[in-house]
Amino acid sequence: MNMDPLEFIMTPGKQFTVISEILHEVRRVYLDGRPHPKELEPTFDGHSVGHWDGDVMVVDTVGLRTNDDGTWLSDKAHIVEHIRMANSNAIVNDITISDPKALTGEWKFTRYYAREPKGTEINEYVCTNNRNLPDANGVQTAE
Numbered sequence: 001m002n003m004d005p006l007e008f009i010m011t012p013g014k015q016f017t018v019i020s021e022i023l024h025e026v027r028r029v030y031l032d033g034r035p036h037p038k039e040l041e042p043t044f045d046g047h048s049v050g051h052w053d054g055d056v057m058v059v060d061t062v063g064l065r066t067n068d069d070g071t072w073l074s075d076k077a078h079i080v081e082h083i084r085m086a087n088s089n090a091i092v093n094d095i096t097i098s099d100p101k102a103l104t105g106e107w108k109f110t111r112y113y114a115r116e117p118k119g120t121e122i123n124e125y126v127c128t129n130n131r132n133l134p135d136a137n138g139v140q141t142a143e
Contacts, residue, residue: 028048033051040063045061058082079095089114094110
């Protein structure tokens with residue numbers, strides 16, 4: 001199950017939004033039929049468009065920003081997700097990543113998300129709140 005709190009917001013026919021507690025990330029999946037832009041400025045989340053195939057949301061993502069050291073995906077990365085409700089309290093996301101420059105084949109994996117109890121709120125996550133207690137010399141370090 002997912003360990004970092006996420007909030008899913010569905011605006012039917014327009015957008016699927018994912019808000020993450022970690023680093024205040026917001027991911028937008030456009031569901032209004034638009035294509036990916038021809039000129040795309042790469043970002044860490046890329047550009048995502050989606051559509052419904054029955055009860056499965058199919059999300060197509062391109063335009064991912066690459067790491068400067070080349071240890072992750074390249075500018076040719078393409079991610080396809082199939083997101084569905086497993087039951088009233090769980091979401092399953094089957095993910096396929098292809099990248100002809102960085103991978104020798106497709107990389108497939110599945111993420112599972114469980115519904116939090118009613119009333120759960122996403123809190124502000126700030127790195128400075130995530131510190132170790134002072135050591136014997138009174139020095140405090142980040143985790």
